[in-house]
Amino acid sequence: MKRTRQQTEDSLNRHRPVLISLAEALLSTSLRGHIDASDLVQQTLMEAHCNIEELVKLDDAPLLAWLRSALKHNVLDAVRHLRTAKNNVARNVRIHDLQNSFFRLEQLLVADDTSPSQVVQRSEDITRMLAALQTLPYNQKMAVILKHLRGHTLKEISELLDVSESAVAGLLHRGRQHLLLRMQEVHDE
Amino acid sequence: MSNILPDDYDLLSDDELAILERAMESGDKSGVEFGSRLGLEYRSAFELIDELSAPIRRAIEALDRPPKLEDYDELTELARGGMGAGQSNVD
Numbered sequence: 001m002k003r004t005r006q007q008t009e010d011s012l013n014r015h016r017p018v019l020i021s022l023a024e025a026l027l028s029t030s031l032r033g034h035i036d037a038s039d040l041v042q043q044t045l046m047e048a049h050c051n052i053e054e055l056v057k058l059d060d061a062p063l064l065a066w067l068r069s070a071l072k073h074n075v076l077d078a079v080r081h082l083r084t085a086k087n088n089v090a091r092n093v094r095i096h097d098l099q100n101s102f103f104r105l106e107q108l109l110v111a112d113d114t115s116p117s118q119v120v121q122r123s124e125d126i127t128r129m130l131a132a133l134q135t136l137p138y139n140q141k142m143a144v145i146l147k148h149l150r151g152h153t154l155k156e157i158s159e160l161l162d163v164s165e166s167a168v169a170g171l172l173h174r175g176r177q178h179l180l181l182r183m184q185e186v187h188d189e
Numbered sequence: 190m191s192n193i194l195p196d197d198y199d200l201l202s203d204d205e206l207a208i209l210e211r212a213m214e215s216g217d218k219s220g221v222e223f224g225s226r227l228g229l230e231y232r233s234a235f236e237l238i239d240e241l242s243a244p245i246r247r248a249i250e251a252l253d254r255p256p257k258l259e260d261y262d263e264l265t266e267l268a269r270g271g272m273g274a275g276q277s278n279v280d
Binding site: 026101105122125126144148149151165166167169172173 | 201203204206207209210211214231234235237238239244245247248249250
């Protein structure tokens with residue numbers, strides 16, 4: 001069903017925090033010093049606005065898939081641009097692995113071990129969590145991203161954020177607490 | 190989604206939380222008091238967020254690994270210096 005231009009624009013704005021969380025998870029701590037996740041998402045949304053006549057034909061799930069694909073190209077372009085500028089951090093990034101990460105993400109979001117309705121529900125829950133991440137204070141958000149989205153240990157996060165392991169545990173606990181509360185609020189709206 | 194967060198959820202100290210966090214991380218939960226209400230609620234929140242994060246984590250986990258070379262076991266980082274990271278490998 002075709003949506004109005006305003007509905008699609010509202011949908012794009014709603015997906016902004018989801019895309020920022022995704023970009024922040026994909027960029028390593030060292031790359032984030034050179035590439036701004038918000039800039040990549042802004043560019044992605046500008047491209048979406050340029051293609052709005054096509055995007056009004058899409059429902060929410062395919063629209064988000066389109067945005068993920070556009071974000072992928074922008075992340076890869078940003079890393080390639082840094083590499084041509086002979087940036088030492090970007091030179092250590094394996095473009096192939098980055099491409100594969102996006103490919104695997106699309107596969108995992110529609111994993112076939114669950115029913116179609118469960119896939120939709122899980123995808124909505126993941127989207128709600130990614131959006132809620134952007135409402136957390138910076139250190140809580142980074143602790144949760146490093147722990148749950150990038151799989152770092154308590155010790156590694158302590159070194160990356162330069163705080164004690166106990167402090168990281170507190171950040172993680174309060175971060176998860178706020179995430180669940182925010183997700184509940186959005187669910188009830 | 191049920192409300193799993195009571196008013197006194199913050200009663201766990203950061204040091205206690207670190208013990209729970211390490212137990213969840215290692216998978217060795219013996220000797221850790223998850224049986225208490227706060228412990229169970231902590232574990233439930235951890236597992237819910239971790240389960241939702243899993244597809245993204247699995248998708249990007251290769252990004253932080255050292256590159257694989259054919260005929261060699263996985264590389265392990267030995268040290269870092271001004272010229273980059275030194276890695277060991279075993280044929």
